[in-house]
Amino acid sequence: xxxxxxxxxxxxxxxxxxxxxxxxxxxxxxxxxxxxxxxxxxxxxxxxxxxxxxxxxxxxxxxxxxxxxxxxxxxxxxxxxxxxxxxxxxxxxxxxxxxxxxxxxxxxxxxxxxxxxxxxxxxxxxxxxxxxxxxxxxxxxxxxxxxxxxxxxxxxxxxxxxxxxxxxxxxxxxxxxxxxxxxxxxxxxxxxxxxxxxxxxxxxxxxxxxxxxxxxxxxxxxxxxxxxxxxxxxxxxx
Numbered sequence: 315x316x317x318x319x320x321x322x323x324x325x326x327x328x329x330x331x332x333x334x335x336x337x338x339x340x341x342x343x344x345x346x347x348x349x350x351x352x353x354x355x356x357x358x359x360x361x362x363x364x365x366x367x368x369x370x371x372x373x374x375x376x377x378x379x380x381x382x383x384x385x386x387x388x389x390x391x392x393x394x395x396x397x398x399x400x401x402x403x404x405x406x407x408x409x410x411x412x413x414x415x416x417x418x419x420x421x422x423x424x425x426x427x428x429x430x431x432x433x434x435x436x437x438x439x440x441x442x443x444x445x446x447x448x449x450x451x452x453x454x455x456x457x458x459x460x461x462x463x464x465x466x467x468x469x470x471x472x473x474x475x476x477x478x479x480x481x482x483x484x485x486x487x488x489x490x491x492x493x494x495x496x497x498x499x500x501x502x503x504x505x506x507x508x509x510x511x512x513x514x515x516x517x518x519x520x521x522x523x524x525x526x527x528x529x530x531x532x533x534x535x536x537x538x539x540x541x542x543x544x545x546x547x548x549x550x551x552x
Contacts, residue, residue, distance in 0.1 A: 315376045319343055320389070322429060324413040326364040328354070334364045336383065337413060338372070339426050345416040348374060348381035360386050367392040367405055367433055390430075394437045403548035404441035408432050408448050410544045411534070415456040424455055442523045442552065447508040449530050453485075458537055460530070461486035462505045468492055473514065478502055480529060482536045495532075501525040524552055 324345075325337035332354040338346050353364045362368055363386045373385035395405040412429050416422045432448035435441075453459050464471050466486030472478060478501075479494030480487055487502055488494045499514075500522035507513040508526075527549050531542045 316384070317343070317374045317376055317381075319372050319374060320426075321370060321372050322409075322426065323363060323365065323368040323370075324409050326366075332358075336364060339412060339416055339422055339429065340372075341423050341426050344420050344422040345413075345418050346381055347418075348372075348383050350383040362386070362388055362391065365391065365396075366402075367395055367409065369430060369433075390434075392433050392437055395433065400548070400551055401436055401441045403544055403551060404445045405433055405436050406544035407542070407548050408436075408445055410542065411449055411452055414534075414538060414540050415452055415458075425452065428452065428455070442520075442527070443508055445548075446504065446523060446526055446530070450505065450509050453530075453533075458485060458533075460505060460509075460533065462502055462509060462511065463487075465489040465492055472502060473512075475499065480533075482533060485533060485537070497529060498522070498525055501529055505529075520552075524549060 319340040319342045321338040321340040323336055324339050326334045329335045333351045334353050336348050336350055338348055350363055352358050353361045363370055363383055369390040371387045372383050374381045375384050395401045412425055416425050428451050432444050435444035465488045466481055466484045467488045470489045472487055475489055476499055477490030478487055478497045480497040481494040500517045500519055503513045503517035504522040504526040507518055531545045534540050534542050
């Protein structure tokens, strides 16, 4: 049986001498694992499919519950992401997060389209802001959304508060008097901005973007027991 799918390559692992096992995010079949043969050979026709961030239309052979890539037509390589180390690790962070929060058997179309959009924005613009916006959207789609509204414990308006906290259990900002780990007004405003909410322009800074990424990494780790390696490396670089 043959299937045609639109797919993003999330991960490629060596298998045998010249083959790889791919983790693919597809529109039609959700997240799947597929083998691809001979792609480690020089000049292999389908070598591009195993490259990071490859977006392609794939022809899959299905036997039982196993898939093999037998043909492909590239839609977008996102080549620019592989030429800039900061963009590469930002894109790797987005892909790693999508892989962690997309589950086999689920409808992953929303995650797929959001990831394609984020990778496109990273190619042409500020990869930090594109990454933060994508991670916030991904968490929301997966039921782990971060709330940057009033204090999640007492309801106090936080927009003009200097001392804030973040409650990892609730995934929400709180005031300085309520439970949570330390968080800054800068981080709060960056997250509000990139979640499409009103924000204080004076509190949007490059340092705030870095702090927001640190908070998101800690929240991922806390909620999902997830070692976010690509994001840790990206934070180290910026």
